[in-house]
Amino acid sequence: MATASTTLTQLRHEALRPVIASRVLNSKAELLSGELGPEIRELLEERGVLVFKQVNFTDEEQVAFTKTLGEFAPERMGDGENVSKITLDIKENPGAAEYLKGSLYWHIDGTMNDVPILASLLSCKVAAPKGTGNTGFCNTYAAWDALPEERKAELKDLRTIHGVWPTVFYYDPEPSLAKLKGMRSVGENELPLVWKHRSGRESLVIGCTTLTVLGKSHFESAEIIHGLREWATQEQFSYSHAWDEGDLVMWDNTGTMHRAEPYDLTCGRMMHRTKLKGEEPFA
Template identity: 45%
Template sequence: MAIKIDHLTPYIGSEIKCDVDSLLSGSEAEAIRAVLEERGVVFFRGLEINDEQQVAIARTLGNIVESEGKDGIYKISLDKGVNQRAEYLKGSLFWHFDGSLQPRPNYAAMLRAIKLSAVGGQTEFCNTYAAFDDLPEAEKREISTLRAIHSAERSQYYVTPEMSYEEVKFWQQSPSKSCPLVWTHQSGRKSLLVGATADYVEGLSVEASRALLARLRDWATQPKYVYRHEWQVGDLLIWNNTGTMHRALPYPEDGGRLMHRTILAGEEELH
């Protein structure tokens, strides 16, 4: 079965129709990766697959992160009975990309809807390639050599604005990292690197740094660059983590929302 692709917005988000056997065989993997590169987010509806099949499909697209969860499946839930790191996952409610502190940020991630909350819980994605491409040329030059310090500590202030001393010390155990504001990829394309882990811009005053990071985040998350996914149980969604940011919309901790995630390992250095 040849895949069918339906682009859902001008810049980001595509639905792909394909049968399970073709996905498992990897016969469409190259085409899917090409759509991911261009569109940032793809999803499949009504596949009716299990965890083993999810991981098998992921393996056709790249190398999975073996340490992610159990047998390649990590359970995303704000219920501490399901996920002991539920407090940390609250940071996913704010714009971010995964792996900003790693030498090679995750290439992509695959999410499958197991159970949904009655309210909230949609996921939004923005295309950071398109956002950079559309910046005025003068602004591209202005930020082309700037670098920002990213830290786990910074992202937690979104969740707990008045962290205790012990909480601050805990999050400061994770080393910070200097990243370019503009990521020049192996392909030659460029994307913006901002989001919740971006703490400050090197060489700028505190005020100028905060203003610039907020301005670039607001630019990248304009409605025209954003795709909001309205989940249905069984949806399988994949996003290109190196060219997007994402966030979940708020939902009740006891709402039952459960996602199964598989991560595809990073393929290019961020330095």
């Protein structure tokens, strides 16, 4: 008598750039089944950014898919398992639109925490006009790996101070004292310049929250911080996603930087975000 066989779902994907970003080709039903969770996690660590083109998840489906990949991380304490609306339109997001302007510049989420989130999942509900509002990503693993060995030796043990308030000067060069004090109330955090992961891999911890390098002068710090940002965001390490409504993109927050690219802040661009709880402290 013949024995019935079970066909397991296989993860299907294609590279979008040589060292960053892959498009996942599986159907919505296959993604929501949960069978692909471990493989997606492996691919995310390898590629940094995964694109699910016009998968058209509802909010409930996005939450469910997120939970197939790890522990769901609420946006804030008490928020529960819900999506968060991400927009710079002050009419739609009066409480946080000003704070989110820092997202227009290269950064890593969670530099105020000892354990940053593992990953973010962003779905497009309303896209900006074509040619604007992309989200840019760069691979900070690959950028570190490509540095000359003598430069790595100079950088590998350096420590930095991060804060939210330094990001204000990227978009408001003459901020009010009240704004600075409000941002400063979030605090500061000392972090390694180079994250030595449990896997043995290493990645850069830089971006617009980086204030200074300990033991260096102001200009020496600026040379290191901005020089490494310039290095890491070169085309060979980067991917820019042009959004269509229904797209979902997820990225490894432990090995990439990202930014929203410029767009008309009144155009109604709307993203819904979920996050995966961090599993590894900066080290």
